[in-house]
Amino acid sequence: MTKIVVDPITRIEGHLRIEAEVADGKVSQAWSSSTMWRGIELILQGRDPRDAWYFTQRICGVCTTVHSMASIRAVENALGIEVPLNAIIIRNLIEGSQYVQDHTIHFYHLHALDWVDVVSALSADPAATAKLAQSI
């Protein structure tokens, strides 16, 4: 049995450690640990609820928007606030923009390198690639 430790896991926001036991070429046991903690829940206690969205956003600078939206909904839910139609429309537009932006960041900046063999790109055939792309 072999034990593998991957720390840091890169191209994510935050800090992550994976430990895995490998037996007969298969992972038999695995553990993941988030190795950073700030205590934002504790920091939020006792503060003006109108500020909560701004603090909560800082959980992640990559998917910032969704954290603030969730926080705003939680406050509205707790206080029984009815959301006007225009606000719902604006929020949907913001969430839509986030979706487009996040896809670009996640795919091209973060996990693309898991799918693309950068070194092999040196021996790639641009003409054949273009032909393949145009045939689709």
Place this chain on the structure above:
Amino acid sequence: MCKTPLDHTLGEILTRKGISRRSFMKFCGAMTAALALPAHYTERVAAAVSAAKKPVLVWLEFQDCAGNTESLLRASSPTAAEIILDVLSVDYHETIMAAAGHQAEAALKQATAEKGSYLVVVEGSIPTKDGGIYCTIGGRTALDIAQEICGNALATITCGTCSAYCGLPAAAPNPTGAVGVTDAVPGITVINLPGCPMNVVNLTATIVHYLTFGELPPTDQFGRPFFAYGSKIHNDCERRPHFDAGQFVEEWGDGGHRAGWCLYKMGCKGPATYHNCALVRWNEETSWPIHAGHGCVGCSEPNFWDTMTPIYRRLPKVPGFGIEATADKIGLGVAATVGGAFALHGVASAVRAKVQPLQKSQIIVDEEDAS
């Protein structure tokens, strides 16, 4: 002998990458403007950047949200890819590097092997409570890593308020005993680029300054470069005429809000915040918070999470009446909580120099508004 990428000058690399002279000069012009240098310095900046060798840079993330990395990736002129691949040799950056685990740690070790040969960017604060266990990477604490990597660096650039002044994790009750780089590794060369997040224009300009003049730009009492943090948001604000005319937004969505009036009464912290947001803006210079209709939250000031909140509470005192003096008193309060790192006398005299007496006509307008 074959040249390695580090042997080429930036000018050679940019030419090989097909960056035109025109777009390169546009970039140098933008950097000269950001550094508040006279326009004729553009040639000097261009010559220095062209002749420079790629500085080795490692980017460390501790108690962070990667918001400053996001800011880096959204650099527009030149594109982020050009900055990362052509201007800097970024040898370690957890969020964007291909390697992970042992390979990542090996890259860090290699890049920082020679003492005083590399720059470090730090994003995120450093926890000190309970032996620093609240942030570990590769089994080492952030504190241990910062002391070694920043301690042996040519200079450390803090990106964002967390690494500069401990930021959000240190907001009361500071559950993890978070500190900024200056407190975690005393005595090293640090330049602070606070902001939540920092504006990448200011990071690029700081590096261009270093390449052009061979030293980091001059800083204020909080270690921030004057070119980016020498003036208040309030002084450069496009809504300032409305403040001076006593035209304030009283409620979200009211006539004044729709007309782009001053957000002071809605809790804007622009009168107490030093940052160049109004001048360099965001997202390819299209907008910034006040332009979008929300007040400044004061994110480039030390301890703003405690001193500038609640976000929607008006800065104390009647608008127009001694507002500058009041704002500066808040600044002094902030300085006191930062602790022994900065001499209070220096703060007081620097703040005094910034106080602009209000024009008499302005006070009359505000009195009329009040009545």
